[in-house]
Amino acid sequence: MPSDTKYLYAVSRIKALETKLLSRNVIERMLDASSADEALKVLGETDYGTSFGELESVYDFEKVLNSELKKVYKVIDDSTRDSRFTQMAKLRHDFHNLKVMLKSEYLGENYEGITVELGAVPLETMARAVREKDYTELPSALKKAAEEAVMDFEFNRDPQRIDIILDRQLFAALYKTAEDIGFEAVKKFLATEIDLININIFVRTKRIGQDARFLENALIDNGNLDKSLFIESLNEPLGTFIDKLSMSVYEEVAREGIQAVVDTGSTTLLEKLSDDFLLDQAKKGKFTAFGVEPIIGYLRAKENEVKIIRIIMVGKINNIPSDKIRERLRDVYV
Amino acid sequence: MEIRVNPTRMELTRLKKRLKVAQRGHKLLKDKQDELIKKFIDLVKKNKELREEVEKELTSAFNNFVMARAVMSGEILEESLMYPVGKVDIDIARKNIMSVITPVIKVKQQDEEQKKNIYSYGFANTSGELDNAINILSGILPKLLELAEVEKTCQLMAAEIEKTRRRVNALEHIMIPQMIEKIKYITMKLDENERGNLTRLMKIKEMVMVEGSV
Numbered sequence: 001m002p003s004d005t006k007y008l009y010a011v012s013r014i015k016a017l018e019t020k021l022l023s024r025n026v027i028e029r030m031l032d033a034s035s036a037d038e039a040l041k042v043l044g045e046t047d048y049g050t051s052f053g054e055l056e057s058v059y060d061f062e063k064v065l066n067s068e069l070k071k072v073y074k075v076i077d078d079s080t081r082d083s084r085f086t087q088m089a090k091l092r093h094d095f096h097n098l099k100v101m102l103k104s105e106y107l108g109e110n111y112e113g114i115t116v117e118l119g120a121v122p123l124e125t126m127a128r129a130v131r132e133k134d135y136t137e138l139p140s141a142l143k144k145a146a147e148e149a150v151m152d153f154e155f156n157r158d159p160q161r162i163d164i165i166l167d168r169q170l171f172a173a174l175y176k177t178a179e180d181i182g183f184e185a186v187k188k189f190l191a192t193e194i195d196l197i198n199i200n201i202f203v204r205t206k207r208i209g210q211d212a213r214f215l216e217n218a219l220i221d222n223g224n225l226d227k228s229l230f231i232e233s234l235n236e237p238l239g240t241f242i243d244k245l246s247m248s249v250y251e252e253v254a255r256e257g258i259q260a261v262v263d264t265g266s267t268t269l270l271e272k273l274s275d276d277f278l279l280d281q282a283k284k285g286k287f288t289a290f291g292v293e294p295i296i297g298y299l300r301a302k303e304n305e306v307k308i309i310r311i312i313m314v315g316k317i318n319n320i321p322s323d324k325i326r327e328r329l330r331d332v333y334v
Numbered sequence: 335m336e337i338r339v340n341p342t343r344m345e346l347t348r349l350k351k352r353l354k355v356a357q358r359g360h361k362l363l364k365d366k367q368d369e370l371i372k373k374f375i376d377l378v379k380k381n382k383e384l385r386e387e388v389e390k391e392l393t394s395a396f397n398n399f400v401m402a403r404a405v406m407s408g409e410i411l412e413e414s415l416m417y418p419v420g421k422v423d424i425d426i427a428r429k430n431i432m433s434v435i436t437p438v439i440k441v442k443q444q445d446e447e448q449k450k451n452i453y454s455y456g457f458a459n460t461s462g463e464l465d466n467a468i469n470i471l472s473g474i475l476p477k478l479l480e481l482a483e484v485e486k487t488c489q490l491m492a493a494e495i496e497k498t499r500r501r502v503n504a505l506e507h508i509m510i511p512q513m514i515e516k517i518k519y520i521t522m523k524l525d526e527n528e529r530g531n532l533t534r535l536m537k538i539k540e541m542v543m544v545e546g547s548v
Binding site: 062096106107116159160163166170171200203205210220261265270311315324 | 400401403404405407408409410412413414416417418419451453454455456457458459461462463465466469
């Protein structure tokens with residue numbers, strides 16, 4: 001394991017930036033705003049104000065969020081002099097773009113509007129690779145994923161499988177990057193995320209009545225919880241599954257979140273609790289002075305923040321009552 | 335109004351015949367209109383019920399969508415849905431209601447395997463609220479198609495009713511009165527001629543009698 005002090009400069013810089021994260025107070029004010037415009041105004045008073053330049057209407061707020069994320073990636077890249085941290089965030093966007101391009105290739109239609117520019121691979125490079133079915137220019141993880149997805153699609157013609165294969169490959173790539181970084185904390189954090197995603201996948205698979213083979217395909221590797229635990233529980237009631245998880249760290253998530261799925265059929269609470277749990281893990285970064293925890297914590301916090309803002313803004317634009325929005329609001333980092 | 339018609343006996347017979355046809359046609363069309371309206375009202379009632387039902391479910395589906403949209407970024411949501419997997423085959427037949435050709439939409443039942451697989455996206459970075467929305471939408475598809483059928487039928491019927499009413503009105507208020515007017519005109523003209531002829535005859539008879547007595 002590399003030395004704890006390797007990223008000393010980055011950690012101190014992030015410590016300074018942490019103070020600029022949105023506080024609960026700001027979020028409450030956005031939530032109480034009478035309209036989307038008002039909520040956006042509140043946001044404009046914060047650090048996000050600097051990204052407001054390209055904003056034309058409230059509907060463009062996602063542009064602000066994206067450019068904010070871009071800035072965060074740049075800060076982390078610059079301060080750590082190591083692109084692997086943001087690589088873990090950017091990979092997700094790359095895989096998203098790959099999904100869009102593969103699907104639009106098969107649909108024969110152009111879907112430029114739904115790609116994101118936050119990835120590490122330029123969109124043109126990826127578009128060319130997909131069009132010419134020559135993936136050599138892509139990073140190896142993407143290349144492997146694209147080849148597998150294309151082969152599977154030629155055979156099965158099922159677009160859901162594109163998503164499933166790419167998701168699986170994405171997390172495999174993330175895990176590899178985490179291993180490469182070498183800090184136990186990064187790996188542990190990723191494994192926790194995978195566990196929570198797997199719980200979510202399991203509950204949803206059960207809810208739509210899919211079979212074990214589907215579940216096995218959809219589940220992500222490298223989690224702490226064994227895949228067989230999920231597969232064996234598929235034919236048992238959700239209550240049993242909650243009991244099984246009661247011995248693990250996910251006890252609370254399971255008891256409240258999955259119980260809510262049993263009671264109301266809605267995964268809203270489970271998803272919120274999962275995100276909160278993950279953020280709780282990330283919060284460790286706040287109290288560590290060295291090591292990588294502050295870096296991954298800050299990244300996660302920023303992504304969480306973006307999610308919170310999106311929930312509030314979409315809610316406000318669609319005139320959804322505040323309590324309905326609050327139900328879905330994630331915890332905050334600070 | 336100027337009446338332009340030849341005041342001849344032949345024209346009169348022709349007009350009388352036409353009047354009879356027009357009156358018969360008017361009665362038939364009127365019956366058709368009444369029946370159409372009766373059917374139309376039934377359909378509209380059904381349409382209203384269906385629409386309310388569908389709209390209620392659609393509202394809940396859209397609510398789920400909005401919430402899914404809130405927890406997922408717009409790009410991910412669109413990517414999830416860009417390549418649909420659900421397939422529904424429909425059969426369109428025709429039905430004749432009071433000579434209005436209306437569509438009949440039949441949904442071919444999907445098999446169980448397909449029903450399970452209406453989700454076109456992976457589960458790792460999508461929200462469960464999207465599942466709900468998709469599930470509801472897929473469930474109301476048959477109802478939506480039925481609504482489409484009923485609504486189209488209503489539209490076609492409404493157009494037909496309008497057409498029929500115009501015809502009935504044209505017959506009732508223009509054609510038939512005009513013909514009656516024409517018949518009256520010809521009858522009067524003919525009677526007038528008859529009377530002129532009679533007077534002329536009487537006058538000649540008088541003249542002949544005066545001449546004879548001399």
